[in-house]
Amino acid sequence: MSATDSTLSNDLTKRAHEITRRELALYVSRTQRSQAATERARKVMPMGVPSSFQAYDPHPIVVSRAQGSWMEDVDGNRYTDYDMGFGALFSGHCHPAVRSAIEAQLDNGTLFVTPCEANSEVAEMLGARYGLPMWRFTNSGTEATMDAIRVARGATGREKIVKVEGGYHGHHDEVMISMKPPLDLAGPADNPTPVPGTAGVTNAVLGDTIVIPYNDPEALERALRGGDVACFIVEPVMENIGICKPLPGYLEAVREITQRYGTLLVFDEVKTGITAGWGGATGALGVTPDLVALAKSIGGGLPLGAFGGKAEYMDQITSGRVVHLGTYNGNPLCMAAAKAVLAEVCTPEATDGCIDRNRELLAACDAIIDRAGLAAHAVQFGAKGCITWSANPVRNYRDYKNTDFDLAFAQWIHGINRGILLPPGLDEQWLISIMHSNADAMRYAAVFEEFVAELIA
Template identity: 40%
Template sequence: MRTVEDEQEAFRVRTKKSAKAWETAKRCTPFGVHSNYRLLDPYPVYVHRAKGSRIWDVDGNEYIDFNMAFGALVAGHSHPVLAKAIQERVANGTIFGFEGEDAAPLAAHMAKRFSVDRIKFSNTGLEGTLFSIRLARGVTGRTKIMKFEGCYHGSHDALMVSIKPTPDREGDPRRPTPVPSSKGLVPQLTKNTVIAPFNDLEATEALVRENADDLAGIILEPIPMNMGFILPKPGFLEGLRDLADDTGAVLIFDEVKTCGKWYGGAQEAFGVEPDVKVFGKAIGGGFPLSAVGGKADIMDQVVPGQIAHAGTFNANPVSMAAGLVTLTKILTPAAMKRAQGIGDSLAKGYIDVIEDHHLFMKVQYAGISGTVHFTHKPVVDWRSFQGVDVARWGNCNTAMLNRGVIPMATGPDEQWTCSVAHTKADVERHLAAFEEVAEMIKQVQPEMPLVEAI
């Protein structure tokens, strides 16, 4: 059996060109990456090309990719139908400074598919959630926004609060202290952000009632996927809907990740209808595309002189063509169902290996995505996520990469994504690699503690 040190050495030997690329990149770019989430220990992998469920790094190593660009590639890498449509699009103009032909049919498709009345397009999830907050403030005339501890909504100031607060700063679990997640934020932003504990409806209700007169909106990921994979407890989303109705706050579901997990997004999975939804990642099939959708009475206030919305690249023809082909031709109901079957078999396979080897881990999943939390306790919120053993996760990740599998992403706060390109054979190879790694993980895990009820 290989040790942790053997795996680290094997990784360095296999990825010499990535190490070199990192040194070059660091000359002009802090840390050598253009999104800090791409950092990896000991250095990031640099990629040459990708196709279907596969990625090849600059050293020529092939991986089965279950990160899929942090969930943006439910359509798989370079789907042939998408690639053809984009080639045609690019040959006929990439941006006009006028509206193109594809935005209206794409908006109509998305409105029906995701049960919203109106749609406005932008490019990144960040732009979408930023606009959703302005919308909530604009229609209510109030200033405060409630977000949940540990949830991530993109790298913009208003919501860069309490994303990964440390235990010394986070305060009372039922009344978390708003903690800025970056230097450079003005204190007013933190003051106008109310932080609530995910999955604790009673504590959230107390905070909503206390701030009711000023509360413009409540924003959340219906499944928090920036602290692994956390399912909402039964009644939690429904409770938030009732609280928003009672207080007049706008309920916003950040579906940047969840919209690609079921054909109809989170509403299909949980049956709860928010006022506003933010879509991103998977809808563009690998191109930058995001959208805000919502009820007509709210969205129809987005007109000149009332609520502003603008962007040079909004609804650009390339992203529109990509979105239209991805949603209408690739992420069909049948394809999504098949991918969910693949996701189920991966999750169940993980559970079997974990049980067989008595590993100190918890699988949490639904549909095409899930994660292995390196802890014996269920992870239900940010505080329980902090029990995850990051070092052990890293050892496992390195050993999986050495076996040609990208199991999740660059950290334990992410999850796998099974795309329409993945096959049962990909899942079998993923699980075979994990089976090999399991005994190594066992050597470095602490004694299994008694499972405490939480």
């Protein structure tokens, strides 16, 4: 960085802090009822929220209702929702087709714990999208990745797994490791130290999880060389550090290396799933894994996960070697919602339409950044996008840690006060759903332009 660049960056940081201070005060004044609701909730729930991801300072907005592409909080503030349930609502809030499918199912019951015909209908639809023949249902992405890992261990008879640094795959022990490790504990960039992401992970589990950098095929090769790794679990495009794309050839190399060492390749498509394109990231990027884990948007707002794969691996369940269980698995209510999402709402044409609207939004954001000469860029994958506050693309977790979080937070808090609801963690991305109109999508760009104007004023 030259002396001029560094002065410029210091000025922007100073300006971002000023904006943040002002906007935090405004946020508190316009979310008084959310504050009161959170104070009440803190007396009965740790942090006052049902999942720790929902907590942020000074308090989260507490929501009273949502429809289509908007949400309203208990103070009556309206937001265009770009968070969309951490990307779980590609079909929008209560899409009419999903709603009527759920309502129709209510007349016929919500839980049978014996199969319903919709189980195979939904499994067939997922099979058509992902080119993988056999499926089982779960209630969340966490269960989907947990069960996929168990199948991989059963199929290979091996215990170790490999994951990438900065990757999030749900909240079971094996993968609650090195999700966002502090750099002083994380070891060298090319050979990261596995760091537990929570208390309660045993040393035995820690010892079975190998952590490597994303976009580094040599590191994967080194990790698999011992022949004792059951699976490599990876998001084909990382969507918990903004949007981090594979470098050309990376996924192809991953496919070849895993095959060479008899290690199963598990794609975590909980987030990329049907939002990356009709066939998910698997279809969009043309590399087929052995097993895939899905959740979020396939359920249309109801809790549904699934994992599927090649018959030779899913046969572990058929033979009874690997046991997969769950009272709510494949319940008819979630199946009804999934059928509507997959067959009626998120069709190939509707999916492409969202991706096109998103492309326009990305182009508008990039033009704003270019005109202002900022060290930032917009990144798109399918119907999702984000602003990355660095000049260079993010290739892995360490690059992500080098982006400018002061600017990212100032943009987030500025946006929420103007009705732009983005995920709170700064590590997620926006989703343009089926129910976002073109005007809804472009509202983000208009507020972003206001923010940039203030930043460089």
